[in-house]
Amino acid sequence: MVWKHLNLPEPTPVQYDIAKFLQHGPRRCVIEAFRGVGKSWVTSAFVCWLLYCNPQLKIMVVSASKTRADDFSTFTLRLINDIEVLQFLRPRDDQRNSKIAFDVGPAKPDHSPSVKSVGITGQLTGSRADYIIADDIEVVNNSATQALRDKLSELVKEFDAVLKPGGRVVYLGTPQCEQSLYNSLPERGYVVRIWPSRYPVAAKREKYGSKLAPFISNKLDADPALEGAPTDPVRFDDEDLTERELSYGRSGFALQFQLDTSLSDADRYPLRLRDLVVLSCDPLRGPSDLAWANSPDQLFDQVPAVGLNGDHYYRPIFVSSDYLEYEGSAMFVDPSGRGKDETTYAVVKMLHGRLFLTDxxxxxxxxxxxxxxGLCLAARRQNVNLILCEPNYGGGMFTQLLAAKSQQLYPVEVKDAEWAKVQKEARIIDTLEPVMNQHRLVVCPSVIQKDYSSTEAYTAEDQQGYRLFYQMTRITRDKGSLKHDDRLDALAGAVAHWTEFMNRDIEKAHLSHKDAILDAELEKFMAQVIGRDRFETGKDRWSSSVMSGRRR
Structure with a gap:
């Protein structure tokens, strides 16, 4: 009826399916549909239908901005005023009648208006509602950083203070990233339905899981040839969607039209658990050579993985039996004042161009x-021969305090690190990404377990944010992308110390070590065969001839 009044074409099957879910869906639901499908228009018609059936209902519309919420309520009021069958709902002269809040004619006097619009950061409390329509409450501006995402997550909890007993909450929106509020709502009892613009291929369908609308999944089951075809061809045919994909770009189209966050996350979050090498490390010695692999046989699931979906730890496919003393061992300390930030440290050792995170x-x-x-004792346990401190804290005061304490417990060189004064997030990523991409960072499983267990005393909301490997897999180049980054910053500082030594080729280092061992054995053998005195006098001549012959 609404579509005919607006001189619109017949509603599409997708729009009817969304309307059906709105009418018959659970009390708490999330509707994720591609841009342009008309989910807000369908929901405005749904609000009109609700008031037509029961004029005593109270409905609150919440959006990221007050203007967006006002647009929804204004459109709804316009429909009531213009459609003949709804005109009995027109506000009377003695009732509220504005785009911010309005009553419908048969509504009894109440503190709460029939329909009220409010921004997510506005005054939610003070009114009561039978239905809360959360229309695009998550946008880039309020979800770009961890702090903003945490704030938004807390704001929507106010819905329960507004909702009447037996009421419903309906979210309409498009997720911005893997950490989207919409993706966390199932943990709070919400049922999610997703309507992408194209039927997903088999590999992508697994990522939607049970969230994919049955309207789409049932059609795919009946005809697998639909993969990649438009789900709403009447309004968005293949040519139209292809043009939009070229305009938006691959990642933008996947996010806005396919509601698939996996590609966006792969581009946005550059540090992955799968690029690490997990191997038990001795505090004094490491393997002279190893090889990384990410086959299913190398999957290491004996420690908790806090990475993005599908990201796992892997152990090496080959480890040399030769264990050598590390070429160096450095501890980086990132100090903090009293409060919620942590004073953190990371111990990274080097051997043959590889770095080993041992503590x-x-x-x-x-x-x-x-x-x-505690810092000095940790350095002693790890046989550290250099402690580096973040130089931007207290004008070097922390370094002096730690140096004085180390003279009592573990005499070792303590100095300020040379840290580039650039944006922290970019500095951390630029330091760690090349090393991890080449699989040169080896992590001891005890470090992973210690990192996970060390936050158990924190509140449930804070535990993840303080963990090193959670920080590692959630950092982006956006300023303030992490609420806490102390542990990751300490690791990056330790890795940065060894960067200048990383140019050494790993394979050449290993072969050089094997050559040195062979030379030592040959010299020992010749000394026993021809006699030490004669061998010593002709040692240089013999060594050069043997080595040149062996190389040939």
Whole structure:
């Protein structure tokens, strides 16, 4: 009826399916549909139908901005005023009648208007509602950083304070990333339905899981040849969608029209668990050579993985039996004051162009005596021969305090690190990404377990944010993308110290080591065969001839 009044074509099957889910769906639901499908228009018609059936209902419309919410309520009021069968709902002269809030004619006096629009950061409390329509409450501006996402997550909890007993909450929107609020709502009891613009291929369909609308999944089951075809061909045919994909770009189209966050996350989050090498590490020695692989046989699932969906740890496919003393061992300390930030450290050792993360730790004590002592004892356990401190804290005061304490517990060189003064997020990514992409960062499983267990005393909401490997897989180049980054910053600082030594080719280093062992064995053999005195006098001549012959 609404579509005919607006002189629109017959509603499409997708629009009817959305309307059906709105009418018969659960009390808490999320509708994710591609841009342009008309989900807000369908929902405005749904609000009119609700008031037509029961004029005493109270409906609150919430959007990211007050203007967007007002547009929804204005359109709904216009439909009531213009459509003949709805005119009995027109507000009377003694009732509220504005785009911000309006009553319908038969509504009894109440503190709460029949329809009210509000921005997500506006005054939600003070009114009561039978239905809450959350229309595009998540946009780029309020979900770009972890702090903003946390704030939005807390704001929507106010819905339960507004909702009447037996009421419904309906979300309409498009997720912005893997950490989208919509993706976390199922944990709060919401049922999600997704209507992409094209029927997903088999590999992508697995990522939607049970969230894919049955209207689409049933058609795919009946005819697998539909993969890649438009789901709403009447309004968006293949040519139209192809043009939009060229205009939006692959990642933009996948996000806005396919509601598929996997490609966006792969581009946005550059650091992955699968690029690490997980291997038990000795504090004093490491393998002279190893080889990374990510086959199913190498999957390492004995420690908790807090990465993005589908991201796992892998152990090496080959490990040399020769274990050598590390060429160096450095600890980087990222100090903090008292508060929610941690004083963190990371111990990274080097051998043959590879880096080994053998220990991490964190303290909430700032720079008190217990923290300084803990850092020194950790350095002693790990046989560290250099401690580097973040130089931007207290004008070097922390470095001096730690150096004094180390003279008592573990005499070692303590100095300020040379840290580039650029945006922190870019600096961390630029330091770690090349090393991880080449699989040169080896992590001890005890470090992963320690990192995970160390936050168990924190509140449930804070535990993930403090973990090193959660920070690693969630950092982006956006300023403030992480609420906490102390542990990751300490790791990046330790890796940065060894960067200048990383140009050494791993294979050449391993072969050089094998040559040195062989030379030592040959010299030992010749000394026993021809006699040490004669061997010593002709050693240089013999060595050069043997080596040249062996190379030939």
């Amino acid at each position: 991490i730790g964190a303290y909430l004590g700032g720079y008190d005596e217990k923290t300084l002592e």
